[in-house]
Amino acid sequence: MNNDIKFSRYNFDVVVIGAGGAGLRAAVEARQAGLRVAIICKSLFGKAHTVMAEGGAAAAMGNVNDNDGWKVHFRDTMRGGKFLNNWRMAELHAKESPDRIWELETWGALFDRTKDGRISQRNFGGHEYPRLAHVGDRTGLELIRTMQQKIVSMQQSDAKEHGDAEKYLKVFAELTITEILKDGEKVSGCYGYWRESGDEVLFEAPAVVLATGGIGKSFKITSNSWEGTGDGHALALKAGSALVDMEFVQFHPTGMVWPPSVRGILVTESVRGDGGVLTNSEGKRFMFNYIPEVFKDKYADNEAEADRWYKDQENNRRPPELLPRDEVARAINSEVKAGRGSPRGGVYLDVSKRLPADEIKRRLPSMWHQFKELADVDITEQPMEVGPTCHYVMGGVKVDPDTAAAYQVPGLFAAGEVAGGMHGSNRLGGNSLSDLLVFGRRAGAGAAEYVKKLASNRPAVSDKEIARAHSHLNEPFTRDGNENPYALHDELQNVTQDLVGIIRNEKELSDALEKLESIRKRAAQVKASGGRAFNPGFHLALDLENMLLVSESIARSALARQESRGGHTRDDYPKMDANWRTINHLSKWSGKQVEIDPAKSSMLPTELIEVFEMDELKKYYTEAELAKGGN
């Protein structure tokens, strides 16, 4: 039947889609379990979006302040996420992060050190103690390079032992997966194309790990690389799984605002962690006006105390610049709206008056570089202009916390930014890199265990599935429309940016959904011109469908949630409401549109309730939940 479809065929035990932190860690684990593993990525090996991560990876090692421990980290994570987090994920994450960081050292990572030679840890928003393991401001690069080199070292051993470096671990770089294949309800493999040639590729595999990262490219102003087109989110939806809590999108408070071509590029939170302050056009440190009730006892309400904190953290409350990201982003948004913004529509972030020039260059080398080269600003002398930028999606594939198995699709796993639940309604800085390691490892182990249990009962790839994948992949060439994928992408980004952005309301969200529907119709007319070989227009035509699905999922979940919480702010429902905390939104694909299914969120178990003061829990949980007590 498939005689006229040309494709190459590979067979693996586990296919990992994504070579960011999560994918690499998953691959290492599955290989160590003795399986044959493929790593697939859209870019060259070692370029995944994770290389951009700057500030650090959060892990309660207690190297700088030995009061830190997993319970404190767990507490901070739940607080940051406004208790909507999947508590089991937050618990595993807090407990396992230190081991995941230490393990990287044994693979060659070189983190910055404390005076006594241990891994140094830095302060970050929402973390009670200095907690982020880091390498200057290029921590993501260190993670990627370390695991990339770990994979090379495993391949070198395989070459020695088995005579073939790629016998157990093979990297397929610049290959895009467009379809998850199934045999009944189980995963049987995946299908895609080489970007270089446009040639089609079939992977037969009983387990597929999604580690495809984020969705930022659906928004106009974003810190994300081009890879962030939500492919994994869309693949999971279409494979019959569900996404959880997609309304929660993190706008990082500090992206560059000028020049226009770099708008959105991240200014790391370490600038604030290392003493940078935010001021408005009147020169006021405005963050003191935006400390929410729930955080009053943790954050300084005056400059003197805030300044003392950098020297003495035991006896002073932290500066409000270090509030969780959602709070700071909204504050900046309000200042600009109130006319107190900088001339180019941001606010000022200044570290030049806080640290000596050489100290700034040592601690924040890439920031210094970035502003010098892209904006002609010397941050050791001048303030930066910053504003919110779409940075991270908290929502993602609903997974089992312990095994990373995706909801309702046996053989599908998800880890890293593409997975949901861990961060609740708002992620703390530094908690993503550690999340990648903890759940990347768990996904690799989960997939390995699943494959071993299947034994020889492997699902088969049918000709029909291949034909379906082939025809979908070729649509941009075969249809006869004339829409330009670049122009449509632009329109999509405007809709999400303007109508599904930081501050939302019913009217705009409904409006957005209508507009998305019309863009979707036109996207079905997108025609790729030119040939199959390395043709970005063709690539974008396919990515566009994913971005549309993701945007619809975000807009529908956002419309359904009638409250404000973390990365979801409704000006028509400005308050956080404990009744809404009991609900998670599941996005499912009906074949025609995304549908939202409200599901009950779980209560903390008794032993974790004890980590908190009752007064704090009262702010988040309903009376009925608290009366009933822990699970």
Add this chain to the structure above:
Amino acid sequence: MSRKVKLRIWRGDAKEGKLEDVSVEANEGEVVLDVIHRVQGTQMPDLAVRWNCKAGKCGSCSMEINGKPRLACMTRMNTFAEDETITVTPLRAFPVIRDLVTDVSYNYRKAMEIPSFAAPEDLKPGEYRMAQVDVERSQEFRKCIECFLCQDTCHVIRDHEENKKSFAGPRFFIRIAELDMHPLDRLRNRKQKAQEEHGLGMCNITKCCTEVCPEHIKITDNAIIPMKERVVDVKYDPIRWLGSKIRKREGIV
């Protein structure tokens, strides 16, 4: 504040290709990659170009701009004269795939040839102790974003395909130096191997690699020259202890 600029872009594949002239809008503050994207969005939808972060962090957008190896996302348009025609061509040291995209697999093959970090056997995870001053030297080399601009510019392989077999190139000399200076790495003959197996001897210290490195890594001064100097000195000090906790191996400077 937009203006028209003239670009001459190499288009083609492994078999043939030619420079094509285009005129396109450029706005204030833009970089070459922005302008290439505008060409792609409005005139040449299938123009092949690699990029990823657009922030100088991933090393994907390497190409030659007016003959110089550069990152397109970090090359500001205002560094050119208003009426200058900007020529963009693929990296010359590597085979062309299409347009501005080259086959850089040589570099990944070389990475496979360098022996990996050999972890100390007597330390468990969490027990590593290293002083900041001791890790800093290796950290400089770990800043490398693998843009391969240094590889592209190095005359040993730029026009000498035949040398590629025996020459790892500056990117991998710093990788060797990085491991060699790692306070806890156990392998002791890295410099020797660099000389004997990875072609360090073919480098005649022209420093062109250092000049193009977007991360400003001092490839020659801090990695190549010290290795070359010490390679002749075959004495290796055994592991020695500094204080009770922090240990470090005899480095190369």
